[in-house]
Amino acid sequence: MPVDLAVLGLGPLGLSAARNATAAGVRTLGYEPAPGVVEELTAGRAPADGSLSAPELRRMLKSGFTPTADPDVLGRARTALLCAPTPAAADGSLDLTAVLDAAATLARRMRPRTTVVVESTVPPGATESVVRDVLETGSGLRAGRDFQLACAPGRPDDSPRVIAGLTPACTEAAAACYGRLTDKVVRARGLREAETAKLLENNIAHVNTALVNEMAILCHDLGVDLWDVLRCADTRPPAEAFRPGPGVGGHDVPVDPAQLAAPRRAFGHPPRLVALARAVNDRMPEYVVHRTTALLNEHGKSARGARVLLLGVTHRPDLADQTGSPAREVAARLTDLGADLTYHDPHVPQWSIAGRPVPRVDSLYDAAAEADLTVLLQNHRVYDLQGLAAKAQLLLDTRGASPAGVAHRL
Template identity: 35%
Template sequence: MLIDKINNKQAKVGIVGLGYVGLPVGVAYAEAGFRVTGLDVTQARVKMLNRGESYIDDIQSERLLPILANGSFKASFDPSVLAAQDAIIICVPTPLNKTQDPDLTAIKAATKDIAANLQRGQLIVLESTTYPGTTQEIIQPVLESRGMKVGEDFYLAFSPERIDPGAVGSKGWRFENTPKVVGGVTPQCRELAVALYANVVEKVVPVSSPSIAEMTKIFENVFRVVNVALVNEMALLCDRMGLDVWEVVRAANTKPYGIMQFAPGPGVGGHCIPIDPFYLTWKAREYDFHTRFIELAGEINLQMPYHVRELTIRALNRSDKGLHGAKILVLGVAYKKDVSDFRESPAIKIISLLEKDGAHITYHDPHVPELQEGHVTYQSVKLEQQTLNEADCVLIITDHSAFDYEAIVREAKVVVDTRNATAKVGENRDKIVLL
C-alpha cells in the first residue's frame, strides 16, 4: 500500500518544476531517504543538476553531490519518468498575464503530462500558489478524464509552498521546519498527503479541503501586501508632513502587543506578494464580489516606484542637477535582501521610469551579475570608489548585507535610501535622502 511505502520511505517522489520551490522540496525528500526524480522543461537546468551544480541560492551545490552519488536524486526533462513515481508534487510557476489574470499555463501543462502517465495508486499534490478551486476545477477533471476516479484510483491534494528565499541562513526557516498546510480532495487523499509531508516536515497542518489550503496561502500573502501598503501610505504621508517614517515605525514597534513590524520600501517584488492577491481578486469576480481592500493595497504599492523617482529628482536638485542626463547608480536589483531573484523587483520599474526621463543608469548587485528587461540587457558594474564618485546620485533599492554603507555615503555625492540601510551611518548624513 502507498501509505506503507511512504512511512517506510520507500515511495518514489517526483517533483515537477525545479525552481525556487521545487528544488528545495526535492532535495529535502532525497536527504530524508526517498528516491526523488525531478522533472523540468529546461534542459540546461537538468544537466546542471545532474552534474551537481545548483542555480538556487538556498541550495548549495555541496548538498547535491551526496544525493546524486547515492542515487537518491536525479533530474530529467522526460515526462515519461512520472509513470514510475508513487507521489508527484507539482511546483511550477503561476504568474499573471498582461491583463493581470491568472496564467495557469504551467499547471495545465504539468497536469497533462501527469495524466498521460498516471498510474493507479499515485498521489498528486499541487504546491503552486493559485486561486481557491484550482485543484478540483482544473487538475481533477484532467486526471479523471482517462477513466480513473480521485480517492479510489489515485489521490489528489493541495499543499501551498512556503519557501522564503534568502531566509535559510538568517532565520533558519527552510522547507523542513516550516509548518505545512495540507488539504485533500477526500479524507484518504489528505491522509496520504499528510503522511508524505510528515516524513520530511516537522509540523503538518491538515485542513478540510484543497480550497481551504489554497485560500490559506492567498490570505497569507494578502495579509502581507495590505500591511506593506499601509506602511507605504504612511511613508507617503510622512513625506508630505516632513516626518521621518522610519522613526515612526521604529517607535511604534516598541509596543509589545497589537502591532506587527512592517517596513516601507520602493515597492513589492518576488514570486508571491505582487502576484498572489490578484489571483483572489480574479476569482472573486465569479461571485460578484470586489476585493476593494486588496485592490487598493495593490494601487498604493504600485505608486512607490514613482515616489522613488520623485525622491531622486529632489536629491539631484541639491546640486542643481536635473534628471535628464544624470548618472544614476542603482544599488541592488534583486527583489529582496541577499537573494539573486529579481522577479517583479521594484528596481526594474524604477530603472524604466528614470531612463524614460533621460537618466543614464548603471547598477551593481553582488547577487545579480546580469539583468535583462525586455530587449535590454544590463551588466552589474564594479562597486569601486570611482564608480561612486562619478555617479550624480546613488540609489539604494535593495539593502544587501555585502554593501559597505559607510563607504557608499562617504564617496557618493548624494544617496537616496529606500530601505533605511544607512541608519547606522554616522557621518555625512546630510547626503542622505530617506524614503
C-alpha cells in the first residue's frame, strides 16, 4: 500500500518533520537504521535528547506514524524527506556521510514520480550535485524527469518553510507537500539559494552570539553591568535578543563559507567573519574557567581541591540533548586544574568526562551549601536561583538568569 511520506533519519530533525506530518493527517513512515532507535520509538519511549516528548510520540503513533528499520518499505513512499544529520567535520565543512547513505538507501528502492526533499543542512550545490548523483546512480532514474528533487532546509516548527526544486515542476511538487504541513511556503530562486539561506541563518546566530560573548568579557573588564546594557539595548526595535553564555552547542553548527566548496574554490575575498565568530564562541568555556578560578582566588581558595558544583550540562534548557554542550569542556578544564567536581541536571541521570563518571548530587541545596563554588551552565526551569544563591557559598551565573545582585554573573 502506498504511503504519503517517508522520513529518513529519526533524529531531532526527522522526528520534528514526522510530528508535523502526522499532526496534519499525513500517513508517515520513519526510517532509521541505527540499532535500537525504532524499537524504542515503537514502544512509545521518547528519545533521550528531549526532542520529542512521550505524549507527543504517543499521539504520533496513534495517528499512524510507523517507525521502521526495514529499507524495503521506502519504495512505497510518494514523498521522501532526507533528514539525516550533517555534523561539522574537523575542517569546518559539513560531513555528508549520513545524508548520502540515506539517499543511497532510498535510491535502490525509489519508484518513478517520487518527490525527494533534502531537509538536512548541506553546503550550497550539494543537493544538485552529490545528492542528485547518488539518487540517479542508485535508481537509474533522472531527477527532474523521472522523479522530483527539492531542498527544504529544516526550521523550527512554527516557521515558514523555504523550498526550491531542481526544476519548476520539482519546486511545485515540494510546495504541494509542504503546503499541507505549514502555513507559509517561501520559494527560493534555486537550490543553492535555499541551501545557503540555512547556512546564513545558522551563522547569523553564531556571529551575534560571538558579539555578545565579547561584550561580556569587555564589560567585566570595564566593571560594567552587561545585563543592564543588554536590557537597554533590547528596547531598540526591531531587536532579536542574543545572549552570552559558556559556549555554543546544538545541532545547527556554524559553517565557515571558505570550507564549503568541493573541490576547494579560491575566493577573491575570503570570508573571515564566521571563522572569527566561531573562534570567539569556542573560547568561552576557557573564559568561564578563568572566571571560576578568579572567583575562588578572590575568596582565598585554589582551584586545586576546590569543590565545584556544575548546574545544567545540556545545551538547551529543559531538554536532555547534550550535543555540543560547553559543559564538557568546562568540566574537563576544571578537572585538569584539580577541582573536585559534582553536577546536577534533572535531565541527565549519568554524566562522565573523558570516560570518568562525575558524581551527581541529589540534594541540590545541600550540595550548593557544601560546594566552594556553584556554576550555572544551563538554566533549567527547576532552578530557583534566588534560593540557590542564598544557600551557595559562591554562585557564578553564566546565563544571566539570576536576579541582579544575588550572584556573580558572566
